[in-house]
Amino acid sequence: MGRNTRKRRTPLATRAMAATAALALGGGGLIWANFYASAHEEDSPSNRTRSGAAQIATINCPDVGQKLTKVPRKARRGVARELALLDQQVTAAYKRLADTRRAQAGDASYVSNAILGPLRSKRTATLDRIRITINRAGGQAPRNLGGFARCEGVPAEQPQVDDGGQDQNNDGQDQNNDGQDQGDGGQDQGGNGGQAGNGPVADDFVDIEDVQPGGGPQGVNGNGLPANGDTGSTGTFTTECGTNENENRNSDNVIVAPGVSNGAQHQHDYVGNQANNAFASDEDLANGDTTCRNQGDRSSYFWPVIRLQNGQNDIDAGRPGGGQDGNVGQIVEPAQVDLRFVGNRTSDVVAMPKALRIITGDAKSFVNGLNNANTNWSCTGFEDRVVTDKYPICPEGSSVVRTSFFQSCWDGQNTDSANHRTHVDFVEADGSCSNGFRAIPQLQVRLVYDIPAPQIQNGQVQNAYAIDSFPDQLHKPITDHNDFINFFDEDLMNEMVECINSGQDCQ
Incomplete structure (x- = not known):
């Protein structure tokens, strides 16, 4: 029966407020998360920073599996193992992102140097193995496969409001504050929410x-x-x-x-x-x-x-x-x-x-x-x-x-x-x-x-x-x-x- 984890038995949302994901289809499909990503931070709310380096909500990496439309049948299982490894690498990087909020607040380049850079190196090696696996099976891997190694931090938008009450994106609506200060003052969102600190909010x-x-x-x-x-x-x-x-x-x-x-x-x-x-x-x-x-x-x-x-x-x-x-x-x-x-x-x-x-x-x-x-x-x-x-x-x-x-x-x-x-x-x-x-x-x-x-x-x-x-x-x-x-x-x-x-x- 497999590894059963339990062996006993018996386009309608109209507004983006604090903590929502505003879906942006441009720019490679990035989703800009409108919330504070400080769920694992040990500091009290009064010690939280608004540093841009500290406000990376999650990590966006190209979904390589969706881009591989031509893989020889005999190579698919090997490629699948490497794709799963890519997922594991992203998960490890996300966990590191969530656990290092204090370091990120003190170093604007921390996410890039300590998280995204090493992640890119690991993905490069994995993508190279995918290329070899496909080519050895008689297929032809995409020429730009190595270009999928780079990942980006998905930033949490900051509660920065100009004196006219408009948000910094000039769209005529303040989507960060919704009338409240979501940062050091006002109602804090408690990071990414949820019992594990990664949602829901x-x-x-x-x-x-x-x-x-x-x-x-x-x-x-x-x-x-x-x-x-x-x-x-x-x-x-x-x-x-x-x-x-x-x-x-x-x-x-x-x-x-x-x-x-x-x-x-x-x-x-x-x-x-x-x-x-x-x-x-x-x-x-x-x-x-x-x-x-x-x-x-x-x-x-x-x-x-x-x-x-x-x-x-x-x-x-x-x-x-x-x-x-x-x-x-x-x-x-x-x-x-x-x-x-x-x-x-x-x-x-x-x-x-x-x-x-x-x-x-x-x-x-x-x-x-x-x-x-x-x-x-x-x-x-x-x-x-x-x-x-x-x-x-x-x-x-x-x-x-x-x-x-x-x-x-x-x-x-x-x-x-x-x-x-x-x-x-x-x-x-x-x-x-x-x-x-x-x-x-x-x-x-x-x-x-x-x-x-x-x-x-x-x-x-x-x-x-x-x-x-x-x-x-x-x-x-x-x-x-x-x-x-x-x-x-x-x-x-x-x-x-x-x-x-x-x-x-x-x-």
């Missing part, structure tokens, strides 16, 4: 009743619209696989980091296939046990866990993927998991190939930007109101909802691709597939959580919750993602296709 949350109705989940990039409609293939197929009552969790990701323990650096909930871990082969998954009611569905469905920031720790508090990677708090099991496949608005769908891998969303979108982000957060009873870069605060009697729409166009040949993206695609605006891709059933995952409502007081959040993330992603809701590996048996997959194409609702 107060401005990561919004009252769902303050969100305007918008017609339901659509996804950040507009590609999350339900695929089926009044024409084409209008049926649905639902599979019931439980809510992870087995508490089957690990911090691996067999899709992006096969053979690498703790390749995700955050915990996943698994339903369906119970054999999923970093070392599982397709044969292992094909023969794995399943929690699905229909035993013909041995597919693997997995996503980052949600934790309560309630002062308690879970069983993984001192382990990789848990506390060692800045993921702390009490893990919450979903109260409801809905797994539904739908059709295409313009055509019939074809069967998914066995072992097809699909990732929707981007675990690194806080620094990568929005190209692959695909998040939908809402509350029961309010699902026509959706937020993408905020966690919703739900009223009494309402539960948190996460919805993920998967890509539903397939290239007709590959079960995976080098960057785990290019073999599948979202539909076009009219619902059709482009570039010769073929329509496949679209997986829609709806997760419901019974979570105490967070409370925001004086710029601080109490009873916060957040998804697990890479440490440098600061638990931002925009980093939500979902993973699927198809292991329906042939008969059940054909039954699904027939059901959807004939307009039936089946399970």
Whole structure:
């Protein structure tokens, strides 16, 4: 069953305030974090400095894995190990960034010389090994691969206001202070927030009743619209696989980091296939046990866990993927998991190939930007109101909802691709597939959580919750993602296709 960390069982946000991430798509997709990054500083608030050197919130490095679209199949596992090493290097640099606030305050060049410089050297060596691995396998590594070694500090904007009440970016609005001094005086944000000091913060949350109705989940990039409609293939197929009552969790990701323990650096909930871990082969998954009611569905469905920031720790508090990677708090099991496949608005769908891998969303979108982000957060009873870069605060009697729409166009040949993206695609605006891709059933995952409502007081959040993330992603809701590996048996997959194409609702 893999390394189970629990062996027992039983574009709607309208304003950037202090502590929010303002998503900037220019300049390589940097995200400028509007908060103080002093979470691990031992000094009292009165001793904190506004030195620019001390106000680096996190680290932005080029996501090399997304840039490698052509890797020979026999080189992919070796390249994946090196890509996971790049992630580990960023994590180590982020931890050093968080632990050296006092040194940064006293030396304006500390971050560059002591953190980013050594990180660049390590990345250069790793990228060189990636180049060699690709070329030895008969491929051709990108000529500019070495250029991806350089990383940048993502600065926390400073509360500098001119005498006209405008911010220093001259955009006509003070986004740093919001009427309060967030630095040495006023309400201090407590660094990057969260029990581990790396999020979430107060401005990561919004009252769902303050969100305007918008017609339901659509996804950040507009590609999350339900695929089926009044024409084409209008049926649905639902599979019931439980809510992870087995508490089957690990911090691996067999899709992006096969053979690498703790390749995700955050915990996943698994339903369906119970054999999923970093070392599982397709044969292992094909023969794995399943929690699905229909035993013909041995597919693997997995996503980052949600934790309560309630002062308690879970069983993984001192382990990789848990506390060692800045993921702390009490893990919450979903109260409801809905797994539904739908059709295409313009055509019939074809069967998914066995072992097809699909990732929707981007675990690194806080620094990568929005190209692959695909998040939908809402509350029961309010699902026509959706937020993408905020966690919703739900009223009494309402539960948190996460919805993920998967890509539903397939290239007709590959079960995976080098960057785990290019073999599948979202539909076009009219619902059709482009570039010769073929329509496949679209997986829609709806997760419901019974979570105490967070409370925001004086710029601080109490009873916060957040998804697990890479440490440098600061638990931002925009980093939500979902993973699927198809292991329906042939008969059940054909039954699904027939059901959807004939307009039936089946399970």
